[in-house]
Amino acid sequence: MPVDTELYELLGVSPRATEEEIKKAYRKKARDIHPDKNPNDPNAATKFQEMAAAYEILNDPDSRAIYDESGMDGLHGGGAGRGMDDIFAQFFGGGGGGFSFGFDMGGGPSFKKRNDSIIEHEVTLEDLYNGKSVKMNMEKQILCTTCKGSGAKGNAKPKQCSTCEGNGRTFVKSHMASGRISVSPQKCTDCNGKGEKLREKDRCKKCKGSATVKEKTRQEIFIEKGMTDNQRIVLAGAGDEEPGVSAGDVVFVLQVHPHESFERTGNDLLVKIKITLSEALLGFSRILLTHLDGRGIKVTSPPGKILQPDASIVIRGEGMPIYKRSDQKGDLFVLFDIEMPTEEWLQSINRQTLEKLLPPKKPEMQPQPEIVDEADFEEIDRENIHDGDDDDDWEDDEDDDDDDMYTGYGAPEPECRQQ
Ligand SMILES: [Zn+2]
Numbered sequence: 005m006p007v008d009t010e011l012y013e014l015l016g017v018s019p020r021a022t023e024e025e026i027k028k029a030y031r032k033k034a035r036d037i038h039p040d041k042n043p044n045d046p047n048a049a050t051k052f053q054e055m056a057a058a059y060e061i062l063n064d065p066d067s068r069a070i071y072d073e074s075g076m077d078g079l080h081g082g083g084a085g086r087g088m089d090d091i092f093a094q095f096f097g098g099g100g101g102g103f104s105f106g107f108d109m110g111g112g113p114s115f116k117k118r119n120d121s122i123i124e125h126e127v128t129l130e131d132l133y134n135g136k137s138v139k140m141n142m143e144k145q146i147l148c149t150t151c152k153g154s155g156a157k158g159n160a161k162p163k164q165c166s167t168c169e170g171n172g173r174t175f176v177k178s179h180m181a182s183g184r185i186s187v188s189p190q191k192c193t194d195c196n197g198k199g200e201k202l203r204e205k206d207r208c209k210k211c212k213g214s215a216t217v218k219e220k221t222r223q224e225i226f227i228e229k230g231m232t233d234n235q236r237i238v239l240a241g242a243g244d245e246e247p248g249v250s251a252g253d254v255v256f257v258l259q260v261h262p263h264e265s266f267e268r269t270g271n272d273l274l275v276k277i278k279i280t281l282s283e284a285l286l287g288f289s290r291i292l293l294t295h296l297d298g299r300g301i302k303v304t305s306p307p308g309k310i311l312q313p314d315a316s317i318v319i320r321g322e323g324m325p326i327y328k329r330s331d332q333k334g335d336l337f338v339l340f341d342i343e344m345p346t347e348e349w350l351q352s353i354n355r356q357t358l359e360k361l362l363p364p365k366k367p368e369m370q371p372q373p374e375i376v377d378e379a380d381f382e383e384i385d386r387e388n389i390h391d392g393d394d395d396d397d398w399e400d401d402e403d404d405d406d407d408d409m410y411t412g413y414g415a416p417e418p419e420c421r422q423q
């Protein structure tokens with residue numbers, strides 16, 4: 005009987021299941037618990053990934069045998085306890101002192117940290133709105149199943165390294181400026197500091213003594229609805245394996261591209277929509293925007309209602325899906341930008357008629373100041389007024405800066421039209 009049956013339980017098969025039964029169980033599970041089929045289960049993606057990881061181990065006769073014999077510890081090499089590189093680092097880092105090798109090579113504690121692979125994964129706002137599964141081919145180091153991560157052929161044991169006589173280090177002499185000779189220890193390159201090594205003929209044929217082999221894997225990650233920029237998706241234990249170290253995780257860090265129309269704040273979305281002057285004054289009923297899932301969003305501003313410049317509205321429940329509660333959504337804020345008609349349009353109509361239709365101009369100021377100067381003006385482009393400035397601190401622009409502010413803007417757009 006296996007020491008651990010958890011992986012079998014994840015697939016819903018007996019520990020005695022045949023390879024064919026395991027394959028069949030996986031195909032059925034993959035269909036049943038796929039996150040696309042279980043949109044209301046917030047843990048669907050995690051469950052799927054665990055099940056897929058279990059299958060990857062049990063589907064391979066070698067890794068299944070290791071799992072049956074020693075459980076997950078066997079697969080992660082947790083029992084081997086080498087980590088000599090780090091022990092070395094401690095010695096050399098600590099400096100001085102005695103130097104001996106009293107370690108139990110067999111089962112000492114592991115000093116090594118796991119090697120997590122961090123991968124930046126670019127996504128669009130559409131991906132975070134709709135959710136998405138991404139399949140990718142990856143290559144990782146796994147413990148050689150032939151030698152179970154020892155690097156040795158059969159029961160061959162490493163022999164003392166003759167270069168360093170088992171010390172794992174050699175001494176390098178160097179001449180100091182003072183004329184003295186200094187002797188400093190250096191990691192033995194022949195045995196890589198281990199003090200012992202496998203003879204050529206004792207090395208495992210499959211991994212050539214390196215204890216690990218490269219394996220191609222296919223991973224599927226789920227970008228879940230409502231996930232955010234920099235959110236991490238962790239495939240536990242899917243990273244590189246090496247002897248004496250538990251397998252690292254593969255960590256995907258989402259990087260969201262800025263969207264050309266939508267801005268996201270938490271669960272809310274913001275979008276700027278241009279409407280015409282007629283629409284602002286007379287109302288409209290039209291598809292204002294295409295949402296992140298491709299739906300058109302139609303909005304009606306009824307006749308009799310005027311939208312002021314910079315008016316904004318909120319459409320409840322049309323924001324981003326809420327992570328792990330994707331049946332709920334934030335809000336969509338729409339900022340209106342009113343486009344004034346062009347001068348060509350003004351030339352094409354009867355301005356007297358327009359003036360009669362529009363509200364009256366402002367009356368002259370009363371009482372009038374004693375002195376009134378007729379001022380000349382130049383038009384400037386409001387969009388570009390701060391170009392080249394560090395900040396938009398108007399107060400900081402003292403008078404001698406004024407000349408700079410008005411140069412280089414070419415022919416500015418007329419900005420001073422009165423209503
Ligand atoms: Zn091997």
Ligand SMILES: [Zn+2]
Pocket residue numbers: 165166167168169170171172173192193194195196197198199200
């Ligand atoms: Zn050596």
